[in-house]
Amino acid sequence: MNNLGWVIGFSLGYLTLLFALAWWGERRAQRGRSLVSNPYVYALSLAVYCTAWTYYGSVGRAANNGIEFLTIYLGPTLTAPLWWIILRKAIRICRVQRITTLADFISARYGQSLRLSYLVTIVCVLGIVPYIALQLKAIGSSFEILTSSSLVAQSAGTWYQDSSFYITLVLGVFIIVFGSKPLDVTRNHEGMVVAVAFESIVKLVAFLVVGSVITFGLFRGFGDIFQQAQTQPALQRLFVMDEEVGFSRWFWMLMVSMFAFLLLPRQFQVAVLENRKESNLRKAIWLFPLYLLLINIFVLPIAFAGRLTFPLGNVDADTFVLTLPLWADREGLALLAYLGGFSAATSMIIVSTIALSRMISHNVLVPYLVGSKPLTQRLGNYFGRILIASRRVNIILLLLLAYLYHRFVASSYSLVSIGLISFAAVAQFAPALLGGMYWKGGTKQGATAGIVVGFLIWGFTLVLPTLVGSGLMAERLMEEGLWGISILRPYQFLGLQTMEPLAHGVFWSLFWNLGAYVAVSIFTMPSSKEQNQAEVFIEVFKYSEAYDISIGWKGRATVDEIRRLLEQFLGHARSQEILAAFAQTYQVDWNAQTVADARLVNYAERMLAESMGRASARVLLATTLKEEEITLEEVHNLLRESQHLVSVNQELRQKSEALREASEALQQANAELKMLDGRKDDFISTVTHEMRTPLTGIRAMSEILADNPDLEGEERDNFLHTIIGETERMNRLISQVLDLEKMDSGKMSLHKTRIQLNEVIREAVESFIQVIKEKEIALQVDLQGSLPPVVADRDRMTQVILNLLSNAVKFVEPGVGKIVITSYFIDGEIRVRVSDNGKGIAPEIQSLIFDKFYQVENQTVRKPIGSGLGLAICQRILLRHQGRIWVESTPGEGARFSFALPAEPIGRPANPTAL
Amino acid sequence: MSTKVLIVDDEPNILMSLEFLMKKGGYQVFIARDGSEAMEIIDREEPHIIVLDIMMPEVDGYEVCSYVKNHATLHTTKVIFLTAKSKDSDIEKGYALGADLYLTKPFSTRHLMDQVKKLDKVRKGEHL
Structure with missing residues (x-):
C-alpha cells in the first residue's frame, strides 16, 4: 500500500493546526484572556511527560519486560502530593527571581555562578539530545511503517533518502516560527503551552481509541486477551515482577522518574516556568496522575495482542500500536495511531528544543558576548537580533545533533533504554537543585563537584556501553575495564556486580554526586553572594515581597x-x-x-x-x-534589615488594625458620652425650669407686696403663705436633685435589713392622716396579712411610699377623692399599689414620669405639676433593691402606681449589715 | 368699655398674681388653666390682650397664639408670651407666630404692666 501522500498531508496539516492553535493562544493572552492560567490547560501541558516513549515504547517494554513499564508513571504519581511543597516553592522562586531556564535556577542559587550555568547547560544538552533523537526515531519508523508495504521497519539508506531527516527539518522550521519570539516579551510561551496541551489530548484520545479497537475489535475484551496470554508460557512471566533484578530496578526506576518529572528541561519549562498560578497545582496534583492512569490502561492489552498476533517476534514490539491496526487492514485507525504518536513526539521535541535553545543562548552564548565590554558596545542595538538568531540556530543545531545521534547510535537501541539514560542524566541535578532549595549549607563548589562527578559516572556506566554497542568503541572495554583496570568496568563499577546496568548506573552516579555535593559543601565557605541567594531561595515565601x-x-x-x-x-x-x-x-x-x-x-x-x-x-x-x-557582614546586615522590614511591616499592619479598633471604640465611647452629655443638658434645663416656676411666683408676689403696702389682711396673708410654700417647693426640689445625683454617681449607701413592708406602709399612712382629713379624701388601706419579709433600706422604702401617697393626694379632688393602698404577695415578690381617682395620666406621659430627663426643649408637654423628680428617685431606689415600679392609668379615671420587691426566701438569714 | 385681658397659665400662683395685677390695673380679667380652656374663652369673650404661657398640657401656648392670629375677628388682639422658655429659638418662634411681646419668667411685675398698658394704647390708637 502507498499512503505516502496521505501521511505527509496529515502530518503537515496537523502541524499547521498546531501552529494556528499556538497563534490563537498568543492572541488570547495578549488580550488578557490567557488560556494557560486555566488549571486544566496547565495539567494537560504537564502531560508533555508522555512522549513517543510512552506512546510506542511502553507497549514495547510491556511486551518484553511485563509490568515494569509502570515505574515511569508511578514515580510522578507517588510524588504528586509533594508538588504543593516542592513545585510551588520552585515556581515562587522563579517568579521572584525572573528565572528563565533550569540552568538559571541552579546557577542563581549558587551566587549566579557562570561556571555552574555552563555546566548545567552542557549536561542538559548531552542528556537530552539522545532523548530528542528517540522521538525522531519514533516518528521516522512510524512514518516508514505506514508508507512502506512491510510491517518491519526498513533501515534507511543514505541521509537524503531518510524520511526522518526531512521530518527533522520541517519540525525545525516549525519550532523556529512559533518558539522563538521577539526579545522584549515576557518569558512565557503562551502559544506553545496551548499547543502542547492540545497535543496531550490528541495522543490520549488516539491511544484510547486504538487500544479499545484492538481490545474489543480484534479481540473480545480484556478477559479474552489476558486468558490467551496466560496460556503462552513465554507471556506468563510478564504478569509478575522479575524476581532476580526486579526489585532494585523498580526502586531505581521509581527514583529516577520522580526526579525526571521535575528536572527534565521540558518538565521544568511547563511545570515551573510556564506556570501562571500556583493554585493550578491543586488541580494538577490529581488530574495529572489520572491522565497517566488513562494512558496506561491499554498498554498491557496491546502488548499481549501484539505478541499473540506476531508470535514469530519479527515485528518490533515498539511498533505494535501501529502495526496491529495495519495488520487488521484498518488504515484509518493506523493513521490515527500515527497521529497520536506524532503528537506525542512533536510535543516533546518542541518543548525540549525551546527549553534547550534558551539555555544555550541565555546561559552560554549571551554571558560570553556581554562579558566583554567592547564587544557589548559594538553589538549595541543589534543585540536583540543576535539573540533571536542565536536561538534559531540553536534549535536547528540541536535537531541536527539529535538526528545524527539517531542515525549513528540510537537505531540499535530500544526507545525505553535511551529515555532512561536521559532520565538518569537529569537526575544528576537533584542534589544541587533540591538541596539548594532546602539546605542553606550547599555551596557553589559542592554543587559543581556533585554534578561533575555524577555526570562522569553517568557517562561511564550508562552512555559508554551504548557507544560500544553501536560499534563506536571497542568491545574490550566492557569486559576488561577502562585502561584494563577491572574495577572500572562500566557495568561492574567498583566491583559492584549484582545490579542490572540501569540501576547500577543510577545508583553509583547519584551516590557519588550526593556525596560530593555534601562533602565539598561542608568543607567550602560560600561567598557572600551565595549566602544571600541561599537565604532568598530557601526563605522565598518570606522574602518574595x-x-x-x-x-x-x-x-x-x-x-x-x-x-x-x-x-x-x-x-x-x-x-x-x-x-x-x-x-x-x-x-x-x-x-x-x-x-x-x-x-x-x-x-x-x-x-x-x-x-x-x-x-x-x-x-x-x-x-x-x-x-x-560586598562583604559578608554587609550581606548579613542587609538580610537582617529586610527581615526586619518584613516583620516591621507585619507589626505595622497589626498596630494599625489595633488602632482602627481603638478608634472605633473611642468613637463609640464618644457617642455614648455625647448622648450622656445631651441627657445631662436635658436634666439641667429640666431642673432650672422646675426652679423657675416657684421663683417666678415668689418674685411676682414679693413685688406685689412691695408695691402695695396697703394690701388687705387676708389677701396679704394669702400671698405671704404662697411665697413660703413656693420656697419650700424649691427646697424640696434641691434635695431631690442632690438625692438623684447621689444615686446616679453610686454614692448612695443602702442600709438593708429584714423589714415588714406592711409596717412601713402603716407608718407612712399615719403621717398623712392630717392632710387627708383636711382635704376630705377617702383612704382605704388593704394590706395582706402574713407577708413575707423583704431585705431593704427602711428609710428609702418609707420615701417611696410617702412619694406615691403625696402624689395621689395632690391629684385627687378634695371631697370626692379616694385613695386605696394595697399590699399582696405574688410570684415570689411583694407588691404595693397606690390607686387614686384623680384625673389620671395621659398615655404619652406615662413613659416620661419616671425619667428625670425629658426633652423640655422639643416637647411642650410637661410632667404633671409637683411630680418633680420624686418618681425618678423612686425608680432608682427600687432598681437598687432589684425591684421595679410602674403605672397604669386611664385619663379621667385615676392612676394606679405599683412597685414590686423580691421577697426574702424562707429560711435565709437576713444580713443586718450594710450591703 | 374696659379692656379685656385673658391670662393663660397652668401654675396657680402665677394666675393668682397676674389676676391681682390686672384687676388693679383696671382691666377686665379672664382666666384659663390650659390651651383648650383658653380657646373657649377667646371665642366667647374676644379678649383684647392675652398673657400666654407656652408649656401647658395638651394644647400649648404656640397653638393658642396662632389660633388668635388667624382668627377672623381678632386682628387687633395683642398676644404677650410669658414663659420660662428662654432660648433664642423659642423667642424667634414666638414672634414668628405673630406674638406682640415675648417675656421670660421670672418677670418684673412693673415691666409687664407697663408693656400691657403700652400695647393697650397702641391697640386703641389703631382702633380709633
Whole structure:
C-alpha cells in the first residue's frame, strides 16, 4: 500500500493546526484572556511527560519486560502530593527571581555562578539530545511503517533518502516560527503551552481509541486477551515482577522518574516556568496522575495482542500500536495511531528544543558576548537580533545533533533504554537543585563537584556501553575495564556486580554526586553572594515581597547608566515601561534621583534576565557598572534589615488594625458620652425650669407686696403663705436633685435589713392622716396579712411610699377623692399599689414620669405639676433593691402606681449589715 | 368699655398674681388653666390682650397664639408670651407666630404692666 501522500498531508496539516492553535493562544493572552492560567490547560501541558516513549515504547517494554513499564508513571504519581511543597516553592522562586531556564535556577542559587550555568547547560544538552533523537526515531519508523508495504521497519539508506531527516527539518522550521519570539516579551510561551496541551489530548484520545479497537475489535475484551496470554508460557512471566533484578530496578526506576518529572528541561519549562498560578497545582496534583492512569490502561492489552498476533517476534514490539491496526487492514485507525504518536513526539521535541535553545543562548552564548565590554558596545542595538538568531540556530543545531545521534547510535537501541539514560542524566541535578532549595549549607563548589562527578559516572556506566554497542568503541572495554583496570568496568563499577546496568548506573552516579555535593559543601565557605541567594531561595515565601532590597549590591551607578543599558538591550519603549513600573512600586521621582540604588540595579537586572537569562544579566551588569565586592557582614546586615522590614511591616499592619479598633471604640465611647452629655443638658434645663416656676411666683408676689403696702389682711396673708410654700417647693426640689445625683454617681449607701413592708406602709399612712382629713379624701388601706419579709433600706422604702401617697393626694379632688393602698404577695415578690381617682395620666406621659430627663426643649408637654423628680428617685431606689415600679392609668379615671420587691426566701438569714 | 385681658397659665400662683395685677390695673380679667380652656374663652369673650404661657398640657401656648392670629375677628388682639422658655429659638418662634411681646419668667411685675398698658394704647390708637 502507498499512503505516502496521505501521511505527509496529515502530518503537515496537523502541524499547521498546531501552529494556528499556538497563534490563537498568543492572541488570547495578549488580550488578557490567557488560556494557560486555566488549571486544566496547565495539567494537560504537564502531560508533555508522555512522549513517543510512552506512546510506542511502553507497549514495547510491556511486551518484553511485563509490568515494569509502570515505574515511569508511578514515580510522578507517588510524588504528586509533594508538588504543593516542592513545585510551588520552585515556581515562587522563579517568579521572584525572573528565572528563565533550569540552568538559571541552579546557577542563581549558587551566587549566579557562570561556571555552574555552563555546566548545567552542557549536561542538559548531552542528556537530552539522545532523548530528542528517540522521538525522531519514533516518528521516522512510524512514518516508514505506514508508507512502506512491510510491517518491519526498513533501515534507511543514505541521509537524503531518510524520511526522518526531512521530518527533522520541517519540525525545525516549525519550532523556529512559533518558539522563538521577539526579545522584549515576557518569558512565557503562551502559544506553545496551548499547543502542547492540545497535543496531550490528541495522543490520549488516539491511544484510547486504538487500544479499545484492538481490545474489543480484534479481540473480545480484556478477559479474552489476558486468558490467551496466560496460556503462552513465554507471556506468563510478564504478569509478575522479575524476581532476580526486579526489585532494585523498580526502586531505581521509581527514583529516577520522580526526579525526571521535575528536572527534565521540558518538565521544568511547563511545570515551573510556564506556570501562571500556583493554585493550578491543586488541580494538577490529581488530574495529572489520572491522565497517566488513562494512558496506561491499554498498554498491557496491546502488548499481549501484539505478541499473540506476531508470535514469530519479527515485528518490533515498539511498533505494535501501529502495526496491529495495519495488520487488521484498518488504515484509518493506523493513521490515527500515527497521529497520536506524532503528537506525542512533536510535543516533546518542541518543548525540549525551546527549553534547550534558551539555555544555550541565555546561559552560554549571551554571558560570553556581554562579558566583554567592547564587544557589548559594538553589538549595541543589534543585540536583540543576535539573540533571536542565536536561538534559531540553536534549535536547528540541536535537531541536527539529535538526528545524527539517531542515525549513528540510537537505531540499535530500544526507545525505553535511551529515555532512561536521559532520565538518569537529569537526575544528576537533584542534589544541587533540591538541596539548594532546602539546605542553606550547599555551596557553589559542592554543587559543581556533585554534578561533575555524577555526570562522569553517568557517562561511564550508562552512555559508554551504548557507544560500544553501536560499534563506536571497542568491545574490550566492557569486559576488561577502562585502561584494563577491572574495577572500572562500566557495568561492574567498583566491583559492584549484582545490579542490572540501569540501576547500577543510577545508583553509583547519584551516590557519588550526593556525596560530593555534601562533602565539598561542608568543607567550602560560600561567598557572600551565595549566602544571600541561599537565604532568598530557601526563605522565598518570606522574602518574595521585599526582594529588591534584600539583595546585596554595592557600587556606583547612575540612573542614566541603567536607563541606557535597558534601552540598549530592551528597546526604548520597554525600558520606559520598566522605569515607570519601578517608580510606581517604590514611589521614586526620576527627576529627583540620579544615583541608582541597589533596588534599581536589582530590578533592572531581573528585567534584563527576563529576556537574556539570569546569568547573562548578571555578567552584563558586572561589566558595565562599577561594582564592589560586598562583604559578608554587609550581606548579613542587609538580610537582617529586610527581615526586619518584613516583620516591621507585619507589626505595622497589626498596630494599625489595633488602632482602627481603638478608634472605633473611642468613637463609640464618644457617642455614648455625647448622648450622656445631651441627657445631662436635658436634666439641667429640666431642673432650672422646675426652679423657675416657684421663683417666678415668689418674685411676682414679693413685688406685689412691695408695691402695695396697703394690701388687705387676708389677701396679704394669702400671698405671704404662697411665697413660703413656693420656697419650700424649691427646697424640696434641691434635695431631690442632690438625692438623684447621689444615686446616679453610686454614692448612695443602702442600709438593708429584714423589714415588714406592711409596717412601713402603716407608718407612712399615719403621717398623712392630717392632710387627708383636711382635704376630705377617702383612704382605704388593704394590706395582706402574713407577708413575707423583704431585705431593704427602711428609710428609702418609707420615701417611696410617702412619694406615691403625696402624689395621689395632690391629684385627687378634695371631697370626692379616694385613695386605696394595697399590699399582696405574688410570684415570689411583694407588691404595693397606690390607686387614686384623680384625673389620671395621659398615655404619652406615662413613659416620661419616671425619667428625670425629658426633652423640655422639643416637647411642650410637661410632667404633671409637683411630680418633680420624686418618681425618678423612686425608680432608682427600687432598681437598687432589684425591684421595679410602674403605672397604669386611664385619663379621667385615676392612676394606679405599683412597685414590686423580691421577697426574702424562707429560711435565709437576713444580713443586718450594710450591703 | 374696659379692656379685656385673658391670662393663660397652668401654675396657680402665677394666675393668682397676674389676676391681682390686672384687676388693679383696671382691666377686665379672664382666666384659663390650659390651651383648650383658653380657646373657649377667646371665642366667647374676644379678649383684647392675652398673657400666654407656652408649656401647658395638651394644647400649648404656640397653638393658642396662632389660633388668635388667624382668627377672623381678632386682628387687633395683642398676644404677650410669658414663659420660662428662654432660648433664642423659642423667642424667634414666638414672634414668628405673630406674638406682640415675648417675656421670660421670672418677670418684673412693673415691666409687664407697663408693656400691657403700652400695647393697650397702641391697640386703641389703631382702633380709633
